[in-house]
Amino acid sequence: GAVVSQHPSWVICKSGTSVKIECRSLDFQATTMFWYRQFPKQSLMLMATSNEGSKATYEQGVEKDKFLINHASLTLSTLTVTSAHPEDSSFYICSGVGRARSGANVLTFGAGSRLTVL
Amino acid sequence: SQQGEEDPQALSIQEGENATMNCSYKTSINNLQWYRQNSGRGLVHLILIRSNEREKHSGRLRVTLDTSKKSSSLLITASRAADTASYFCATDAGNQFYFGTGTSLTVIP
Numbered sequence: 091g092a093v094v095s096q097h098p099s100w101v102i103c104k105s106g107t108s109v110k111i112e113c114r115s116l117d118f119q120a121t122t123m124f125w126y127r128q129f130p131k132q133s134l135m136l137m138a139t140s141n142e143g144s145k146a147t148y149e150q151g152v153e154k155d156k157f158l159i160n161h162a163s164l165t166l167s168t169l170t171v172t173s174a175h176p177e178d179s180s181f182y183i184c185s186g187v188g189r190a191r192s193g194a195n196v197l198t199f200g201a202g203s204r205l206t207v208l
Numbered sequence: 209s210q211q212g213e214e215d216p217q218a219l220s221i222q223e224g225e226n227a228t229m230n231c232s233y234k235t236s237i238n239n240l241q242w243y244r245q246n247s248g249r250g251l252v253h254l255i256l257i258r259s260n261e262r263e264k265h266s267g268r269l270r271v272t273l274d275t276s277k278k279s280s281s282l283l284i285t286a287s288r289a290a291d292t293a294s295y296f297c298a299t300d301a302g303n304q305f306y307f308g309t310g311t312s313l314t315v316i317p
Binding site: 134136199202 | 241243248249253258296298304307312
């Protein structure tokens, strides 16, 4: 089945540094990739939708200059948290849109990346 | 916010019992999907129900959908300790997926 490989699974960084998270779709082409943020014991909050070859669409309240999303190919999307601060510590999850046998769109998730900013 | 709501927020049952969780949403949808998340991991797709379907089964899972009430329920029968996880509903409103608040299920062996 479709797999999304997300890397790194856990990163600890100092405040002020930038961190890049990669998501690769394996065995399928993800023309659309969603990026979510999840705080402990909470649901996923959609941050942005990225389409291959175009600019990402950010949800209201998400700083596009803070969370840079690049979707340069059909199999790779990246999220860069720029000048990270402790409040950016969270669990970030990507998902690619694939097709079920029924033809409906379903999400295939990466395993998530835990970001801890000291 | 288009985010849906789920209830209960937390559910604790004995192994072998059935677990029911509910999801309500706000907009018209193409389909509704249920996902499972183990602690600190990504989500896994469980089952999808289209807007023109009322009930669907997959193994020990049974999903219902009531579009007039904008609600869905997920029933897990004969629960097992391995079913312990968080469960989320997600609505597909045309290539936009919004997740419910989630139900944390604990199955006690």
